[in-house]
Amino acid sequence: MNESTNTSAVKRPRRRPVSAYPSWFYLPAAIVFGVLFLFPTFASLFFSLTRWTLFDAEFIGLANFAQFFKEPFLIKGLINTLVYAVVTSGLKVVLGFLLGVLLTSQIIARTYLRSVLFFPVLVSTVGVGITFTVMMHPTTGVINETLALFGIRGPGWLTDPSLALISVALVDVWKGVGLATVIYIAGIVSIPQEYYEASRIDGAGAWDNFWNITLPLAKPATVTVIILSLIGGLRSFDLIWAMTRGGPGFTSDVVASVIYKQYQAGFYGLSTAGNVVLFILVAIIIIPLSGFLNRQGGEQ
Incomplete structure (x- = not known):
């Protein structure tokens, strides 16, 4: 009796769920992933260990990485990259959330305002950079000319070493906050209305609803915006290059622009090593x- 009881108490191993599709259905996606991601990644790792041209490659080990970290402006570029990523992602989270709350409320022309806010996301980054370069000109730019009407002398947005990086970051926020807002709108409208109805019955006000319902239950959207914005900020290049080319001097250089300058100079192995460094930095x-943000979100 005891043996049968013990035997029945033994848990049988769970069977893996059977997929409705044969395994070879995954083959096309695997081929695309391998060709467009795995092969370029491993090729970059190999060429980062070589001194290469279009016609030959000489294996030199970790010499490219050692040389890359000896570059005098690399540390400045790393600091600028981190500052740029934190500023742009932080502002996109705050402004995106506030705009998401506003554009899910009962305001006039809500749909139109959503379209207007999302429009900059669709515009070419280089086009935005060129446009704002003209607008931020220290003497003839429309921004400083507008400030002059109120007796304010505008600064050199892109020529002042202390303002150039922040100025580009603000343009980045203007262009990208629309996407963050759309993500927040999707997160906010997915919150069940029963929570708000129960809150009204309990006599809670708008601020209580915002603090106790909207803010915590929009956390998945916040995690998404933080991750996407940080990745974009750490990999930033096109807008910075279009507006300042890393200048004045090297004050607005980021890691990606340092890599590109090495490529322009013909140091292909060195620039490939820089790409590997940037990949590792992002990772x-x-x-x-x-992982941390998703765990925190799951505990709510």
């Missing part, structure tokens, strides 16, 4: 942060 920041 060591985003992967742990994503």
